[in-house]
Amino acid sequence: MDLKATDNITDLLQKFLDVQSRRSQVIAGNIANADTPNYTAKELVFDDYLRDAARQSELPSSRQSSLETSSGLHVIEQTPTAIGMDGNTVDAGREMADLAQAGTSFNFGAKMLQSRLRLLRTAIREGK
Numbered sequence: 734m735d736l737k738a739t740d741n742i743t744d745l746l747q748k749f750l751d752v753q754s755r756r757s758q759v760i761a762g763n764i765a766n767a768d769t770p771n772y773t774a775k776e777l778v779f780d781d782y783l784r785d786a787a788r789q790s791e792l793p794s795s796r797q798s799s800l801e802t803s804s805g806l807h808v809i810e811q812t813p814t815a816i817g818m819d820g821n822t823v824d825a826g827r828e829m830a831d832l833a834q835a836g837t838s839f840n841f842g843a844k845m846l847q848s849r850l851r852l853l854r855t856a857i858r859e860g861k
Contacts, residue, residue: 741790743853746846748786752779752806753839759808760832763823771820774811774828782806 756777766772782805813822 740853741792743846743849745786745790746842746849749783749842750839750846752777752783753835753842755779755806756835757832757839760828760835763828764825764832767821767823767825767828769821772823774813774823775808776811778807778809 756779759775759777763774766774811822814824814827816822
């Protein structure tokens with residue numbers, strides 16, 4: 734989804750939703766591999782990415798295009814809390830909790846984006 738004709742806040746909300754979606758994919762992969770011998774659970778590192786996106790959203794649009802994001806989304810191996818007898822590091826309870834939290838965050842971001850678009854639509858209608 735590319736909303737280049739939108740404002741900085743809408744773009745930031747879009748990036749937040751993209752992160753939560755990717756996070757859910759990584760967690761779902763962990764859950765799918767819960768019974769795979771020697772599988773190491775993965776996690777998405779996104780704090781720096783969202784921090785950079787927030788900083789860029791504060792800049793005028795003309796300066797944003799010239800700046801490259803210094804950080805990105807990285808999938809790394811989780812620090813294992815427990816290792817199964819088969820060498821698998823997936824903690825199903827933790828993964829389910831993380832998936833629920835990612836879903837809640839996505840729903841929050843979707844509601845924020847919906848409110849933002851409603852506000853823009855109202856402003857356009859009132860400006861006629």
